[in-house]
Amino acid sequence: MRQRRTISPFSLSFLDIMFCGFGAVVLLVLILNHDSVRTREETFTDLRGEVLKLEKLVIEGRANLVEARNSLEVTEAEKVTMEGEAERVIQTRDQLDIEVAKLEKQTLASREHINKLKSDLKSLDDENKRLGAQAEADREDGERLHRIQGDGDRQYLTGLKLGGQRTLILLDASASMLAEDVVNVILRRNLSEAEQRKSPKWQRAQATAEWLIANLPTGRRFQVYAFNTRAEPVIAGRGDWLKTDERGDIEGAIKAVYQQLPKGGTSLYNAFEAIRDMNPKPDNVLLLTDGLPTQGKSKPKDSKVTNEERIEHFNDAVKRLPKGIPINTILFPMEGDAFAAGGYWELAVQTNGSFITPSRDWP
Numbered sequence: 001m002r003q004r005r006t007i008s009p010f011s012l013s014f015l016d017i018m019f020c021g022f023g024a025v026v027l028l029v030l031i032l033n034h035d036s037v038r039t040r041e042e043t044f045t046d047l048r049g050e051v052l053k054l055e056k057l058v059i060e061g062r063a064n065l066v067e068a069r070n071s072l073e074v075t076e077a078e079k080v081t082m083e084g085e086a087e088r089v090i091q092t093r094d095q096l097d098i099e100v101a102k103l104e105k106q107t108l109a110s111r112e113h114i115n116k117l118k119s120d121l122k123s124l125d126d127e128n129k130r131l132g133a134q135a136e137a138d139r140e141d142g143e144r145l146h147r148i149q150g151d152g153d154r155q156y157l158t159g160l161k162l163g164g165q166r167t168l169i170l171l172d173a174s175a176s177m178l179a180e181d182v183v184n185v186i187l188r189r190n191l192s193e194a195e196q197r198k199s200p201k202w203q204r205a206q207a208t209a210e211w212l213i214a215n216l217p218t219g220r221r222f223q224v225y226a227f228n229t230r231a232e233p234v235i236a237g238r239g240d241w242l243k244t245d246e247r248g249d250i251e252g253a254i255k256a257v258y259q260q261l262p263k264g265g266t267s268l269y270n271a272f273e274a275i276r277d278m279n280p281k282p283d284n285v286l287l288l289t290d291g292l293p294t295q296g297k298s299k300p301k302d303s304k305v306t307n308e309e310r311i312e313h314f315n316d317a318v319k320r321l322p323k324g325i326p327i328n329t330i331l332f333p334m335e336g337d338a339f340a341a342g343g344y345w346e347l348a349v350q351t352n353g354s355f356i357t358p359s360r361d362w363p
Contacts, residue, residue, distance in 0.1 A: 160286075160328055160330070160354055160356060161284060161326060161328050161353065161354055162212070162215055162216055162217065162284075162286075163217065163284060164220065164282070164283040164284030165220055165221060165283055166220070166221045166222070166223075166241055166280060166281070166282045166283050166284070167216055167220065167221070167222045167223075167282060167283075167284045167285075167286065168222070168223050168224075168225065168275065168278070168282035168284070168285045168286070169209060169212055169213065169222065169223070169224045169225070169285075169286045169288070170225050170227060170231070170271050170285060170286065170287045170288065170289075171205065171209050171224060171225065171226045171227070171234070171257065171260070171288050172205070172226075172227060172228070172266060172287075172288055172289035172290060173226040173227060173228050173260050173261070173262050173263070174227075174228040174229075174262060174263070174264055174265055174266040174294070175189050175228075175262050175263050175264060175265070176262070176266060176290050176291065176294075176334055177199075177201060177202050177205055177262040177290055177332070178196060178199045178201065178202055178262050179199060179201055180201055180290075180332075180333065180334060180335055181334070181335035181336070182335070182336060189263075193261055196261060196262065197261065199262075200360075201290070201332055202262055204332065204358075204360070204362075205288055205332060206257055206258055206260070207363050208288055208330060208358065208362070208363060209224065209254075209257045209288060210254050210257060210258075211363040212286055213250060213253055213254055213257075214250070214254075216244045217244065218244050218245045219244065219245055220243075220244045221241035221242065221243060221244070222241070222242050222243075222244055222249075222253070223239075223240075223241055223242055223278075223282070224242075224253045224256070224257060225271065225274060226257075226260050227266075227267065227268075227270060227271040227274070228262070228263060228264035228265060228266060228267070229264045229265050229266075229267050229270065229295065229299065230267070230270055231267075231270045231271040231273070231274040232274075234253060234256035234257055234259075234260060235252055235253060235256045236256075238252075241280075265293075265294045265295045265299065266289070266291075266292075266293045266294045266295065267293055267294075267295050267296065267297065267313075267317075268289075268292075268293040268313065268314060268317035269293065269295075269296045269297045269313065269316055269317040269320060270297065271287075271317070272317050272318070272320040272321045273297075273320050275321065275322060275325065276320060276321075276322055281322055281325065282325060283324075283325060284325070284326055284328070285325055285326065285327050285328065285353075286328050286330070287327055287328065287329045287330070287344075288330050288332070289329065289330075289331060289332070289344075290331065290332040290333065290334040290337075290340075291310075291331075291333070291334040291337035291340040292307075292310040292311060292313065292314045292337055292339060292340045292343060293310060293313040293314055293317060294310060294313070295313060296312075296313045296316050296317070297316075307337075307338075307339060310337075310339070311339055311343065314343050318347060318350075321351070325351060326348075326351045326352045326353035326354075327347050327348060327351045327353040328348065328353045328354045328355075328356075329344040329347065329348060329353070329354075329355045329356070330356055330357075330358060331344055331355065331356070331357045332357075332358075333357060341355075341357070
């Protein structure tokens with residue numbers, strides 16, 4: 001009988017199967033390992049990026065740390081400075097407390113002094129009430145050193161400009177100022193000086209000049225010139241500017257006006273020429289006259305003068321007048337001189353001055 005072959009578990013077929021299974025396991029391991037490596041590399045890449053980002057943050061943090069340290073040092077220095085300032089403020093406060101204490105003591109003494117002053121003021125108030133009426137009159141008249149009390153209420157000239165720092169009063173002292181018509185001028189010219197001074201027209205002119213001088217603003221300068229064929233200051237030797245707040249100048253000018261006597265012809269040319277020679281020049285002129293001039297710079301050859309010649313003399317005189325000076329004319333009309341009012345009115349318009357003819361009972 002043929003002997004059976006013994007079956008071994010380690011036969012070729014079994015080994016083949018085992019090796020195939022092992023190979024499959026190795027292949028599976030290789031496949032899985034490859035995926036693990038790729039995943040790990042991707043993870044490392046991500047981590048490397050995070051590391052670089054963190055390193056950058058660390059660098060920025062170090063820079064910020066340096067800046068913070070610098071700021072801290074500045075803050076510390078400012079703190080030290082503020083502490084010093086606080087110390088000085090405390091010292092100042094202590095000094096002020098001392099000063100306040102001193103002032104409080106002085107206040108007590110001042111209150112006593114104030115009470116005494118109040119008592120004195122009360123006494124003075126009673127005195128002021130007593131002098132109130134006089135003070136009101138003084139305020140109305142200003143600080144004038146010379147006052148004029150007229151008859152009635154004609155104590156003003158409407159539209160007349162009395163302002164200016166330097167006012168020149170030009171007073172016509174020609175023979176025509178003796179009367180309002182030629183016939184009476186001739187008659188009075190042959191009278192005695194005493195009778196000539198009594199001429200109503202001349203007295204009105206003198207009173208007008210006095211009123212103007214008395215009513216000039218205080219603290220200013222003034223001068224008074226009388227003119228006929230020449231123009232000269234009424235106060236001989238005083239060609240300088242007089243002061244409105246000097247009683248001697250005011251009274252002296254008024255006295256000199258009343259010492260004038262009308263005579264001769266009328267040269268407005270020489271009057272305006274005198275203005276050109278003044279230094280400094282006036283900034284306001286008050287002209288008191290009765291008509292157009294009868295001559296120019298020099299005496300005419302003929303004793304008679306026509307209206308056309310008088311107008312020509314007037315125009316020549318106006319040309320000698322410095323620019324920028326207002327001319328305010330007070331006209332005492334002369335019979336037969338019909339063109340005077342128009343000429344002086346036009347002069348007032350050209351120089352930005354004024355022109356008026358006062359009533360016979362003024363001032």
